[in-house]
Amino acid sequence: MRPRTLLGPAAALIAGVAIAAPTAALEGAHASSGHIVTLKNIRFHPATLTIKRGDTVTWQWRDAPTEHNVTGPGFKSRTMAKGSFTVRFTRKGTFNYHCTIHVSLGMRGKIVVR
Numbered sequence: 860m861r862p863r864t865l866l867g868p869a870a871a872l873i874a875g876v877a878i879a880a881p882t883a884a885l886e887g888a889h890a891s892s893g894h895i896v897t898l899k900n901i902r903f904h905p906a907t908l909t910i911k912r913g914d915t916v917t918w919q920w921r922d923a924p925t926e927h928n929v930t931g932p933g934f935k936s937r938t939m940a941k942g943s944f945t946v947r948f949t950r951k952g953t954f955n956y957h958c959t960i961h962v963s964l965g966m967r968g969k970i971v972v973r
């Protein structure tokens with residue numbers, strides 16, 4: 860797979876890091892859903908996740924004591940061994956992310972927003 864630019868134009872497509880908001884705040888017919896990605900064994904599970912616009916993704920650290928982070932276009936978590944990090948995706952597109960510590964080991968993931 861060829862390398863992708865993670866901080867390119869797609870960064871402008873992310874509204875920002877946010878915790879889950881009341882569904883009533885969202886426009887459109889789709890009620891927002893929350894999705895979980897687990898960090899374990901130096902991998903993201905699932906590595907590719909398809910969601911709908913307005914949904915949130917919460918990454919959950921389950922690989923202590925190994926530290927990881929979640930770094931993508933317009934979002935970046937702390938580097939930590941335990942915890943969680945939530946992003947709401949407000950635009951359609953494909954958003955590649957990775958752990959900066961383990962990117963060379965292939966710790967990469969992708970959120971596809973439809």
Ligand SMILES: [Cu+2]
Nearest residue numbers: 927958960961
């Ligand atoms: Cu990592």
